Amino acid sequence: MSMYGAYISGFQVVDYHTETAGTAIQDNIQGQDGKRLALISFDYTNGATAHTMYCMFASGTGTRIATTAAAAAAQADIVVSAAPKDPAGNAAASGDIIAYQVTGGTWEFNTVSSVSTLTITLTTNIATAVLSGAAVRIFGVVGDGMGHVISCGASADTVYNGTIIAVSPYKGDPVVMYDANATNAGKLNGALWAYINK
16 A cells, blocks of 8 residues: 555554553554564543653664574563763663564563663563574663654543654664553553555
8 A cells, every 4th residue: 555655565453442540551562574663653542641652763873783692481581782871871770661573573561670781681481482693672661762753632632643643763663652641540542653665
């Protein structure tokens, strides 16, 4: 399908998602080799407090690295090729969002528990084995500032359709959607990401 001056090879739908106030709304968007992610539809309903939805990308030295050894399922450590950093340029630290490509090519999302030189210890054990040379992407936390910001006004619906709202700077990379959802819970009614060839 051709639209927006690019060819779309597929979609990832984000279904309705809400959480109680104080619990973040996070949706992890799978990357696809050779394709760039573009957000083309977004629908969010807010309560009495304005919220911000972040479309987080891994960008910057140390955020786009690879494993140097295989990691079996059920272990928590991955060893990487360069000092891991967040998009703000800080050393990767506890709480940073991370994704790594697993056997079969899909992405697994996790958070960093700790870092020792080139060894990243994850908060949750790896579910699917990781090969040596697998891609690793570090998104950090929303304060690290790499991504697209969608401001969602208080007591209102924020709706975008028929345009590119956000686009990943890198082909093949996943994206993280994140709203801190701190006060007066919001509702992500849905979103649609397209895989494009540009």
